[in-house]
Amino acid sequence: MTKLAIIGGTGLTQLRDLIIIKRDKLSTPYGSPSADFITGELNQKEVIFLARHGCPHTIAPHQINYRANIWGLKQLGVEQIVAVAAVGGITEEMVPAHIAIPDQIIDYSHGRRHTFFEDENYPVTHIDFTYPYSQKLRSALISAAAKANINISPIGTYGCTQGPRLETAAEIKRMEKDGCDLVGMTGMPEAALAKELAMDYAAISVIANWAAGKSAGEITMTEIEQHLHVGMVNIAELLKSFIALV
Numbered sequence: 001m002t003k004l005a006i007i008g009g010t011g012l013t014q015l016r017d018l019i020i021i022k023r024d025k026l027s028t029p030y031g032s033p034s035a036d037f038i039t040g041e042l043n044q045k046e047v048i049f050l051a052r053h054g055c056p057h058t059i060a061p062h063q064i065n066y067r068a069n070i071w072g073l074k075q076l077g078v079e080q081i082v083a084v085a086a087v088g089g090i091t092e093e094m095v096p097a098h099i100a101i102p103d104q105i106i107d108y109s110h111g112r113r114h115t116f117f118e119d120e121n122y123p124v125t126h127i128d129f130t131y132p133y134s135q136k137l138r139s140a141l142i143s144a145a146a147k148a149n150i151n152i153s154p155i156g157t158y159g160c161t162q163g164p165r166l167e168t169a170a171e172i173k174r175m176e177k178d179g180c181d182l183v184g185m186t187g188m189p190e191a192a193l194a195k196e197l198a199m200d201y202a203a204i205s206v207i208a209n210w211a212a213g214k215s216a217g218e219i220t221m222t223e224i225e226q227h228l229h230v231g232m233v234n235i236a237e238l239l240k241s242f243i244a245l246v
């Protein structure tokens, strides 16, 4: 059976209804992962869960050891990853509490350890990244949403910023011109590292707020938490429906 992992972001440090079987504390050649890897059963299927920001949530997006997280999942035999992350909505459709399954990425992050292919253990390698997400997993997520009657956007370009601060209104304007629909801080290098290790990877973006300058006034943490609370109810249903399909 193909081993599936779910990486949880802000608002998803624990998987609702997961029956926990074991916890693995792993060390990797790249250092410590964000948290223990939790193996459990969701809807009678085995799933490995990892809290991207740690449990409790203490690791900022730019400080996450993405390499250790992805390496740890590979060590556990994971072949498929579904990564959940909170984002800001840029384009009209991406309203707070809505869900999108992005199909493209623009990476604005910097200074992150973003590749495994940089030491003497590896020859110089340039992975193909034309389509950064697994089409197979994306299709399964889109079908799962339809089955569960959850309205989602089946495509979208995800722009990854460095954080931890939110963006300026001018940065969002530029990102919109670039073609970004969504803005988040954790999509990269996670997606690329998974691809470097030949793992299928897809993302679920849950919109926590209108991106900077897209609504009147400033973005508040209260607003983010409220929208995530609503969005996460649908995420839980979507994940259950997805697991029944794969």
Ligand code: HPA
Binding pocket: 086, 087, 088, 089, 161, 166, 167, 183, 184, 185, 208, 209, 210, 211, 212
């Ligand atoms: N920008 C970047 N990352 C985010 C946002 C945002 O507006 N909301 C949630 N994660």
